[in-house]
Amino acid sequence: MLNVYALDTETPKHKSFELPGAHPHYTPDRPGQVEHIALDLLLDISNQRYTGTCRIRLNPVRNGITYLTLDAVTLQIESVMVGNLAQTFDHDGEQLHITLSQPTVAGQSIELAIAYRSDTPQRGLYFVAPTEHQPNKPILVWTQGEDEDSRYWFPCFDYPGQLSTSEIRVRVPKQYQAISNGELVETLEAENDKIFHWVQKQVHPTYLMTLVVGEFDEICDEWDGIPVTYYAQRGRQADAQRTMGKTPAMLEFFSDRFGYRYAFPKYAQVCVTDFTFGGMENTSCTLLTDRCLLDERAALDNTNSEMLVAHELAHQWFGDLLVINHWSHAWVKEGMATYSEVLWTDNQYGAEEAAYYRLGEMRSYLSEDKTRYRRPMVTHVYRAPIELYDRHIYEKGACVYHMIRTELGDELFWQAIHGFVNKFAHTTVETLDLIRTIEATTGRNLRFLFDQYVYRGGHPDFKVTYRW
Ligand SMILES: [Zn+2]
Incomplete structure (x- = not known):
């Protein structure tokens, strides 16, 4: 026998997400x-x-x-x-x-x-050069918007x-x-x-503009006529291939999953030293930390880099092709990019591995909820937008996408995602656009779900006991 109790989800025990000085932000x-x-x-x-x-x-x-x-x-x-x-x-x-x-x-x-x-x-544009203590550092320039x-x-x-x-x-x-x-x-x-002249003919926001300068080894691959290139510090060609080599297969996979062929004229990934993040999905030119490069030994039991590559590539649709119109809706892109790690795991390693990966994501969110704060995924009250990039919009965002999928069933979920991507390609989106597209493409009104999980903090908290 199973007893299930649903408990109140918004108890005052949680610390506030909003730091002193937080205020509403509008475009x-x-x-x-x-x-x-x-x-x-x-x-x-x-x-x-x-x-x-x-x-x-x-x-x-x-x-x-x-x-x-x-x-x-x-x-x-x-x-x-x-x-x-x-x-x-x-x-x-x-x-x-x-x-x-x-x-x-x-x-x-x-x-x-x-x-x-x-x-x-x-900030914005960074120069990297050898130092007294790190004489082997390459000379590099990279940007982060x-x-x-x-x-x-x-x-x-x-x-x-x-x-x-x-x-x-x-x-x-x-x-x-x-x-x-x-x-x-x-x-x-x-x-x-030397003068290099790059032109981006598809519209995108300023935060996705990038420039990288350095001396690189370059690996040229290809997917369906689109150049796919990996750049790494000289001498790390084999590591670059090992780390990013599944990119063409991922381009095929995500083009299919999202119902929209990869939208840009090339896809480059550049590994840079001293990068402040794991990766950054600049339009058609992702930057990755060079710490993700795997040697032969590390590649044996490490899929973190593969998931990083999948995450940043998924952003080329969710984030770059469909651009959020305000930071408060960043979960729309970060949640899907994080969920894409689950999708790719499922494709490569099977459903059980994917379920386990998802469990890890859920636990990561639950830990933040428990130890730091509880907040709605969508909020425009903060001090600086970077505060929003937390376990709520990544891992909880991924879980919410999975819950929408479970609620709609596979067929309708992908119908909705295809509808969303096709309708809003090369434009900006916010959460409401997703709700409306789900309604338009499947007939389902999921406002009750968005109300609880997206516009308010928390999650169901069950206390389960049993006796026999
Ligand atoms: Zn991301």
Whole structure:
């Protein structure tokens, strides 16, 4: 016999998620649609500084805008031009306020050209070099935009609701290679330098723009006509192949699972030293920590790197193709990327391994809930968006996707996911879009489930006893 008691889920014993100073965050008012961002950079690698021009084409939403505010932290702004006309501006170290000499006309795009430099970059763009204590460190440059750090390496409207095409043209000493989003359209030699020109024709947000510069071993693979490349520090070619070699199979798998063929012209993964995270799903150009590279011995019993590769690749759909319109909905992408580790485990190692993997994810969330705090997965009250990247949006998010799947059944779940991805490809999404797509594609109204598990904290807590 089994006795089941459901207990109250929101007891006051939990500590607050909100740190002192937390407040509601909203996307700023939009002056218009950013259509294109073009960076032209000159890197002075030995002195760890750079100069550049950032061109932003903006299609104004209305007439008469005379004042624009961009994010630009610790950059030295040298000039702002629209066409041939210099614009007056004021830079307070965090934001760049531009007074337009000509008020905007709705629908008539303007191009801002902002000349700037960064002499001591602190965030956004990082220089790595050998040190006294680590003489074998490679010379490298890499960027990290998520969540709001792109503003540290180029001036921009830095929030995920603005999607645009982009290009990066960068001049570096010629022994180095520069890798970025999209396609490499040109490489030029100029004296002792090389110029790399990358163009991303699919829209994406500023936080997914990236640049990596270094000397790499490059492995070229391919999936269905799409170049798949792995970059690692010189001499680690075999480790790179061992660690990332399943990528083409994963591209096939996720294209099928999500009902949408991989959307970008190439997929590159670059392993970099001193990376601050495990991996970052920059559009078509994922960065991975070089600590994920496996030698022969480590590969025997380590699938962490394989799951990292799967997680970042799944983001190319959930995060990059469908972009969250605000950090508060980050669970939509992080939950699915984390659930994709389960999907890939199921595909490679079978249903039992997948169930065990899922159990691990659940326990990881339960531990945070028990020892740190309990919160709704969707909340816009925080001090900094990075606080949201916790076990609630990753592991609980994955569990909630699995619960939706269990509730709908396999057929309807995948129907809903395919509908969601196809409807919102190359646009922004929030949680409500997922609820509505489930309704539209399956007829099921899951608001009761989202209310309990997504918009409120906690989970069912059963005390189970038995007697016989
Ligand atoms: Zn992720």
